Amino acid sequence: MTEKAIKVKGLQKSYKQLHVLKGVDFEVEKGSIFALLGSNGAGKTTLIKILTTLLKQDEGTAIVNGYDVASQPAHVRQSFSLTGQFAAVDEVLTGRENLIMIARLRHVKHPRQVADELLTRFGLTEAANRRASTYSGGMRRRLDITMSLVGTPPILFLDEPTTGLDPEARIEMWKVMKGLADDGMTVFLTTQYLDEAEQLADRIAILHEGKIIASGTLTELKQLFPPAEVEYVEKQPTLEEIFLAIIGKKEGK
Numbered sequence: 001m002t003e004k005a006i007k008v009k010g011l012q013k014s015y016k017q018l019h020v021l022k023g024v025d026f027e028v029e030k031g032s033i034f035a036l037l038g039s040n041g042a043g044k045t046t047l048i049k050i051l052t053t054l055l056k057q058d059e060g061t062a063i064v065n066g067y068d069v070a071s072q073p074a075h076v077r078q079s080f081s082l083t084g085q086f087a088a089v090d091e092v093l094t095g096r097e098n099l100i101m102i103a104r105l106r107h108v109k110h111p112r113q114v115a116d117e118l119l120t121r122f123g124l125t126e127a128a129n130r131r132a133s134t135y136s137g138g139m140r141r142r143l144d145i146t147m148s149l150v151g152t153p154p155i156l157f158l159d160e161p162t163t164g165l166d167p168e169a170r171i172e173m174w175k176v177m178k179g180l181a182d183d184g185m186t187v188f189l190t191t192q193y194l195d196e197a198e199q200l201a202d203r204i205a206i207l208h209e210g211k212i213i214a215s216g217t218l219t220e221l222k223q224l225f226p227p228a229e230v231e232y233v234e235k236q237p238t239l240e241e242i243f244l245a246i247i248g249k250k251e252g253k
C-alpha cells in the first residue's frame with residue numbers, strides 16, 4: 001500500500017447560505033502530482049484553504065501529512081507550503097531579498113546560501129538583484145513558487161500556478177513541478193487548464209457542484225467516455241471533452 005499525503009473525507013463547507021463543498025472525498029499519494037479541476041467558483045480555493053488550515057470546514061475530516069487539519073493545525077502547517085492564487089512576492093524587494101526574508105521567517109539555517117541555491121536552480125540568478133516589480137509575470141510566478149520551496153516541505157499546494165502565464169512560461173512551470181515530484185514532493189494543484197492536468201498530473205479529480213464527480217488517472221477518465229467513431233478511425237477523447245461531457249451529464253439530470 002502506498003502512503004497517502006492527503007486524505008479527505010466527507011468535507012463540507014458553506015458560506016452562509018451558499019453550500020460550496022457538499023461532501024468531498026479524495027486521497028493523494030505521496031510523491032505524486034494531483035490536479036483538481038473545476039470551473040470558476042467550484043470551490044477549489046475553498047478546499048485549498050481548508051487543507052492549509054486557513055479556513056475551518058463545517059463537516060468531515062482532512063488529514064495532511066498524517067495530521068488532522070482541525071485538531072493538529074500546527075503540525076499541518078509545518079508539512080506544506082502554499083502558493084496562492086495571487087502572487088505573494090514583495091515588489092519592493094529584489095528576488096534574492098524576497099527569498100532571504102522567507103528563509104529568515106522560516107528559521108532556515110544559512111538563509112543567504114539557501115536563497116542562492118534556489119535562485120540558481122530556478123534560473124533566476126541574473127534577475128536576483130533586481131526589484132521584483134521589474135519582473136515579468138512568468139518570472140514573478142517562478143519567484144513565488146521558489147519562495148514556497150524554502151525549507152523544502154513535503155507537500156506543495158499550488159492554486160492555479162500557471163494562470164496568466166504565456167505558453168512558454170507555462171511549459172517551464174510544468175517542468176519545475178515535474179522535477180519537484182521526481183524529488184519526492186507531493187504536488188497538489190488546482191487548474192482550469194485541462195491540458196495542464198493532462199500533461200502533468202498522475203491523478204485528476206473534477207470538482208463540480210460541491211462534489212468530486214470523477215477522479216482517476218487520465219487513462220481511467222478516458223475509459224468513462226467511449227471513443228467516438230469517425231468513419232473507420234477511432235478518436236481518443238481529450239480531457240476537455242471528458243470534462244464537458246461529465247459536467248453536462250450531471251447538469252442534465
Ligand SMILES: Nc1ncnc2c1ncn2[C@@H]1O[C@H](COP(=O)(O)OP(=O)(O)OP(=O)(O)O)[C@@H](O)[C@H]1O
Binds near residue numbers: 015038040043044047
Ligand atoms: N469568504 C467568502 N464569503 C462568501 N462566499 C465566498 C467566500 N469565498 C468564496 N466564496 C464563494 O464560494 C464559491 C467558491 O469559491 P472558490 O474561491 O473556492 O472557487 P474557485 O473554484 O477557487 O474559483 P476560481 O476558479 O474562480 O478561483 C464561490 O461562489 C465564491 O463566490
Ligand SMILES: [Mg+2]
Binds near residue numbers: 045085
Ligand atoms: Mg480559486
